[in-house]
Amino acid sequence: MGLGRNFRRWGMWAFIAVMVLSPHAASADTITPERITAALSKLEALAEGVVADGGVPGLAIGVVHGDKVVFVKGFGHREAGKPEAVDADTVFQIASLSKPVSATIVAALVSEGIVSWDAKIVDLDPAFRLSEPYPTSELTVRDLFSHRSGLPGTAGDDLEDIGYDRAEILRRLRFVSPSSSFRAGYSYSNFGLTEGAVAAAKPTGKPWEEIAEEKLYRPLGMASTSSRHSDFIKHANRAALHVKIDGVWAAKVKRDPDAQAPAGGVSSTVRDLSQWVRLVLGNGVYAGETLIKADALDQTHVPLMARGRNPVSGGQSFYGLGWNVEFGRHGLSWGHAGAFSVGARTLVTLFPEEKLGIVIVANAFSTGVPEGLSESFADLIFDGKVEKDWVKAWDDTYASLFGPAVAAAKATYAAPPSPARPAGPASAYKGRYFNDFIGDAVVSGEGDGLVLKVGPGGARSYSLEHFDRDMFLTYPDAETPDAPSGVSFVLGPNGKASAMTVEFLDGNHLGTLARVGD
Structure with missing residues (x-):
């Protein structure tokens, strides 16, 4: 499925x-x-x-x-x-x-x-790139519709979640490392198939x-x-x-x-x-x-x-x-x-x-x-005749697929260390961060807490709750509002964060952003 x-x-x-x-x-x-x-x-x-x-x-x-x-x-x-x-x-x-x-x-x-079906994407949509030259030059509509491009299954889903549009998501797929060799592995990719369809329509204008x-x-x-x-x-x-x-x-x-x-x-x-x-x-x-x-x-x-x-x-x-x-x-x-x-x-x-x-x-x-x-x-x-209760069998399968993931997220951050180490001053974390895939991210103060803003123009906003030292928690999923995700900072010699890793954007190891500016 x-x-x-x-x-x-x-x-x-x-x-x-x-x-x-x-x-x-x-x-x-x-x-x-x-x-x-x-x-x-x-x-x-x-x-x-x-x-x-x-x-x-x-x-x-x-x-x-x-x-x-x-x-x-x-x-x-x-x-x-x-x-x-x-x-x-x-x-x-x-x-x-x-x-x-x-x-x-x-x-x-x-x-x-x-x-x-075997038209090359480079001919249909020359601006599109994968992370490596050879797959980019050989990639076809057939490859993208059969999920064998090497793109990881979730590639681009995270960018969609934080508000980027189709064109920008497809452009940024070039920064995603492959999960398998080209045509060697199956990885179900929403935005891979999307590119295949969009490219196939290009000749029509x-x-x-x-x-x-x-x-x-x-x-x-x-x-x-x-x-x-x-x-x-x-x-x-x-x-x-x-x-x-x-x-x-x-x-x-x-x-x-x-x-x-x-x-x-x-x-x-x-x-x-x-x-x-x-x-x-x-x-x-x-x-x-x-x-x-x-x-x-x-x-x-x-x-x-x-x-x-x-x-x-x-x-x-x-x-x-x-x-x-x-x-x-x-x-x-x-x-x-x-x-x-x-x-x-x-x-x-x-x-x-x-x-x-x-x-x-x-x-x-x-x-x-x-x-x-x-x-x-x-x-x-x-x-x-019906062999068995298939609804129950499939309900149980879905519960086993999705329930443990939510439970694991909750268990990871069930309680902070005792005693929890205090956070640094808010000024240590505030600032602008960037990488090519996520783009800009801004940590700012709001009341007594911190807020992370990501996406085009800071389209998505996430409150940060202190967990332990330079680790904070946020709750990014609307459908599982009680499932936490970590946002961790690395402090440099000057006492300010030099980098930040956003766990819910790190599925393909692209969730670490470097501090820019100050």
Whole structure:
């Protein structure tokens, strides 16, 4: 699965070996209309139960079989504690489900001969740089859409968090050291894929958002779908984002993902997304018309990078171009998950051999509800019964992924040393700091305390609480307001800080800034 902030090229023999070893899927002939109807009835009951039990405040589901949308429905509420219901036309932020949508848009450009999957980024967008010359000169659209550029997975996410726009984030990726050799490792990168999409659109002379409308949303009649956040907030019928606070779902945080729109910034409805699923299952044919040539679209589903096994179902999983390609309990599937840690969960799963697809969008994080419902639906379709409580299995997986991280952050700074060493005078820490990646950071006084300001023009402000000597704490994550992060200073011979390390910006070892000026 792939998460928004918000898992390597295989030869044909490996591809065949996996297909031979994968479980035998039911043939398309066995998926009768009667079986579909029975499965949908039980899926609907499962969804209603999940919402009634508080699994999520609201969700919506779309199902496609053959070239027909056979189910679209909403469940629960757009915002917890308010009466407005989710329906098939409620607009959700779909997070990283944007990635396969964007891969389809690039496939349309490839189909028209505007760009190639193997076009070099240096030719499309000459200003873009990786940290090393050789990968920069060889990097292609295919590399970025399969997450094999060498960019670390979180590269740029931290800059987005502190307010930088897309152009500036992409420019600063040149300062990030690779996490693996070029094309040798898989590292899921929001801003890597974003650069791939933006570069692919360059030959048109139009912005990505306009190309997305022109090549996909308008031709499919996806009138409620956009890659602009401003369009999302114009909809009255839109879902809020939810996180759990003291065990209760609360709509506390909003998310503007425009900087990484191709990777995580699409908003849509299950009615609209079902039309996209029709196109993909139809190999580029929609309503009898070829909108994307099959050879351009087929490339997105070639397994290029190994992701290991599905953490719950155990199937072998690979990444193509914006798509997970999995050989699991029910044979070949294509899919992608999405999440915003501030309150969104989404999923699409397609069984291409059976021309069957399901898309699920939910307005909460963390939850395994989309995967749980999708797995249950697949069991009903292929086996006639649900094997296990898949919602619980996936809920437990998400809890194991994200709970310990928050607990560890709290434990690290659970209590200062006793006795804590006193801080130096405020003047020791106040001043301007800089590095090429983060840019300017200013520490100033506010009342009796210190404040750190980072981002363009000091866009983000963080209060600093003294912890021990030259270590301070701040609380940067809105969705985990009680999870601390350290800000440490190194004092020079003159008694003033010569450098500062901001832990929440140091994921790629670029969080240390040197004092400048005085």
